[in-house]
Amino acid sequence: MKFTIHTYGCQMNVRDSEAVEALMLAAGHEKAAGEDDAEIVIVNSCTVRQKAEEKAVGKSGNLIAAGKITGMMGCAVKRMGADIFKRLPKLHFAVGPRAFGLIPKIVADGKYPVLELGEDAVPMGMDAHTETSWQSFVTVLLGCDNRCSYCIVPDVRGHEYSRPAREIIAEVSQLAKRGVKEVCLLGQSVLRYGVRNKAWDDYAGEAFPRLLRELSAIDGLERIRFTSAHPKGCTDELISVYRDCPKVCRHLHLPVQSGSDRILAEMGRRYTREEYLAAVKRLRDLDPEFSVTTDVIVGYPGETEEDFEDTRSLMQEASFDNSFIFKYSPRPGTRSAALLDDVPQEEKERRDQVLLADQEARGLMRNKRLVGTRREVLFEGPSKRKADRYSGRDGGNRIIVWDRPEDCSGDLRLGEKLTLEVIDAHPQILVGRPV
Ligand code: SAH
Ligand code: SF4
Numbered sequence: 001m002k003f004t005i006h007t008y009g010c011q012m013n014v015r016d017s018e019a020v021e022a023l024m025l026a027a028g029h030e031k032a033a034g035e036d037d038a039e040i041v042i043v044n045s046c047t048v049r050q051k052a053e054e055k056a057v058g059k060s061g062n063l064i065a066a067g068k069i070t071g072m073m074g075c076a077v078k079r080m081g082a083d084i085f086k087r088l089p090k091l092h093f094a095v096g097p098r099a100f101g102l103i104p105k106i107v108a109d110g111k112y113p114v115l116e117l118g119e120d121a122v123p124m125g126m127d128a129h130t131e132t133s134w135q136s137f138v139t140v141l142l143g144c145d146n147r148c149s150y151c152i153v154p155d156v157r158g159h160e161y162s163r164p165a166r167e168i169i170a171e172v173s174q175l176a177k178r179g180v181k182e183v184c185l186l187g188q189s190v191l192r193y194g195v196r197n198k199a200w201d202d203y204a205g206e207a208f209p210r211l212l213r214e215l216s217a218i219d220g221l222e223r224i225r226f227t228s229a230h231p232k233g234c235t236d237e238l239i240s241v242y243r244d245c246p247k248v249c250r251h252l253h254l255p256v257q258s259g260s261d262r263i264l265a266e267m268g269r270r271y272t273r274e275e276y277l278a279a280v281k282r283l284r285d286l287d288p289e290f291s292v293t294t295d296v297i298v299g300y301p302g303e304t305e306e307d308f309e310d311t312r313s314l315m316q317e318a319s320f321d322n323s324f325i326f327k328y329s330p331r332p333g334t335r336s337a338a339l340l341d342d343v344p345q346e347e348k349e350r351r352d353q354v355l356l357a358d359q360e361a362r363g364l365m366r367n368k369r370l371v372g373t374r375r376e377v378l379f380e381g382p383s384k385r386k387a388d389r390y391s392g393r394d395g396g397n398r399i400i401v402w403d404r405p406e407d408c409s410g411d412l413r414l415g416e417k418l419t420l421e422v423i424d425a426h427p428q429i430l431v432g433r434p435v
Contacts, residue, residue, distance in 0.1 A: 001039045001069075001107070002032035008056050009046025011227065012097075012157075012186050013074055015137035017044045020073065020100050022128035027104035040069040040107060045076035047152055049329035053079070057087055064090045069112075073100050078117055078156040079332070085113060097157050098142065101125040120158040127171045134378075134415030136180045140168055140211070140226075141187025145196060148257075149267050150297065152331040153188055160192060165199040165211055169218075176220040181378060181415040183215070185226035191233020209237040216245040222378065222417060223395065227253040228295075231271045231279035239282055242290075249395040250287050251321075254279065255295035259314025260307035263300055268335075273314055280318045289370070291321040291396030296355060299328040299348035301339035308351050315358060321366055321396065322428070325355045360427040367398070367425035374421050374435060375400060379412045392418070400430040 003024055007017045020042060025031065032038035041063045045056030053076045063070040071093040077084060078096035085091060092112040095102055099116040101124025106114050122142065129136060143158040144151075172183055193199060194207020203210065215224055224247050231254060241248055254276075258264050261272050271279075283290040296311060315323065327348040330337045343351075377392030377400050384391070389401045390412070400420055412418070420432030 002030050002037060003040040003042065004032045004035055004038040005042045005044060006035070006059060007044040008052055008059075009044070009048065009075065011137055011184065012139065012188075013044045013046060015139055015186055016074065016097065016100050016123075017042075018130055018137065019123075019125050019128045020044075020103055022130045023101065023104050023125045024107075025130065026128070027108065029104075029107070035063075035068075038068060040071065042071045042073055042103065045072055045074040047074075047076040047079045047156060047331070049326065050331070051329070052076075057084075060088055060091060064088060069107075071095070071103065071106070073097070073103065075152070075156040079152060081117065082115060085115070098123050118158075120161070122161060122163075126163065127167065129171075129175060131178065134180055134413075135182045135184070136175050137184050137186055138168060138171055138175070139163070139187070140185045141190055141193050144188035145192075146189055146230075146268070146270075147335075148269060149335040150300065150328065150331065152334055155333055157188065160189075160196045162192075162194050162197050162199050162207070165194075165207070165214070168211065169214055172215050172221065173218050176218050179220075179415070181221065181417075182223040182225065183221065185211075185215075185224065187226075188228060189230045189233070190226050191229050191238070206235060206237045208233065209235070209241045212241045212245060212248050216247045221247060222415075223247055223249050225249045225251065225397070229254050231276045234279040234282055239286055242283075242286055249397070250283075250289070251291040251293070251395060251397045252283060253293045253295075256314065256318070257295065257297050258300065258303075258307065259311035260303070261310075263303060263307050263310075266302070266336075267300065273310070277314070277317055284319075289373075289396065291398065292318060293322040293324075293397070294318070294320050295324045295326065297326050297328050298351035298355065299343035301328070301336055301341055301343070303328075303343055312355065312358060315355065316362065319362060319366060320359065321398070322363060323355070323359050325352050325359075327352055363427035364425065367427065367430055370398075370422045370430060371425050372422065374419055375430070375432065376417060376419055377432075379414060379416045379418060381414060392420075394430075398430055399428065400432045402432045402434060 005017045046052040077094045093114040095116045096118040099118025142161045144154045145160040199207040375394040383389040383401045424431035
């Protein structure tokens with residue numbers, strides 16, 4: 001049957017959708033040209049904020065009304081459980097984030113409705129990939145055991161589980177053979193890889209740095225990225241990997257959430273402002289151009305103007321290359337949901353705008369420092385904004401655009417490496433020219 005997948009949420013969902021696509025193709029189904037053309041539509045849902053969940057449920061409702069065989073997968077399914085059929089009585093199937101491997105069988109059986117929550121299972125088809133890209137996500141750590149006060153992820157993605165290192169190494173080797181140049185390793189707190197369960201039977205050292213070293217040895221692979229990280233994992237061992245392994249990109253997404261020690265403690269983040277800044281300093285001492293990006297929540301219950309100003313000043317001190325700002329959204333069953341959501345919506349909006357404006361100015365300042373430097377980029381195709389420009393990314397995950405040559409013969413392949421000199425800077429983008 002012709003199918004398509006509609007994905008909401010984070011990179012982990014993007015990765016899970018890719019696995020489902022590969023499994024469906026292997027089961028003999030065919031990718032539809034678009035939603036209109038599809039007989040089956042699968043909606044991969046997010047529930048990290050209320051709005052995200054509403055979007056996925058709304059979308060599924062529309063698809064059911066359009067007569068499609070409609071399935072939902074992902075985080076909102078796990079949060080809602082059987083209640084999902086109260087919202088969407090005609091939904092055909094719903095599978096949790098650790099049960100997506102069952103989808104081909106559910107479709108083959110055709111006995112709807114089906115609900116599979118999966119709990120702490122390791123999904124079948126974890127290593128299934130489609131053959132379309134030069135970049136690939138690879139999940140290394142499932143679930144999360146941190147239980148930050150505001151976060152629904154541990155409830156929906158289950159307990160932490162590290163996939164065996166040999167499976168990951170085999171998967172990445174296979175991808176590299178197929179022409180994949182860049183992998184991004186995924187986990188909620190990826191530096192906890194190998195902590196709760198062993199990654200190697202016989203190894204007692206820090207598992208994630210070792211994994212990076214082993215993946216670095218794979219021929220053909222150009223770049224290794226990973227996300228998300230926690231400052232506790234920024235150990236000497238990790239820093240030495242950055243120093244020794246040129247394939248490991250000097251970019252770290254290190255969500256800080258708040259710059260106020262009081263709020264950080266309430267969130268249960270297990271670091272102070274000072275410890276966080278020390279981790280950033282370690283990275284920038286190694287390389288002043290090290291790109292550090294973050295997530296911040298504004299309007300956490302009880303967040304005062306002073307707490308907010310602490311966040312602002314931390315962001316300035318950390319000199320983030322980019323940041324993602326989220327307005328606090330209470331999630332049922334989390335610890336903070338019991339607290340009064342007392343920062344008014346307009347105030348959350350204002351704090352959001354202030355941090356965005358700060359980031360624009362800071363991004364510009366950080367990018368301007370790179371004018372005149374040479375960056376190694378992997379080619380990503382025509383620029384999204386202007387089709388007469390090419391676009392690529394450097395190791396720091398910075399987007400660099402350059403004029404498309406008039407003579408396009410002997411053109412670049414996607415994922416091809418080239419060197420550019422930076423000639424101009426904007427807050428989110430660099431302009432370069434090939435050297
Ligand atoms: N595991 C990652 C974060 C995963 S969720 C980490 O800890 O680094 C992605 C981001 O969504 C978080 O970093 C946080 O900024 C935001 N987020 C999570 N729960 C939220 C909530 N209830 N309201 C608003 N933002 C939230
Ligand atoms: Fe959520 Fe915290 Fe786990 Fe990240 S580390 S997924 S924010 S509980």
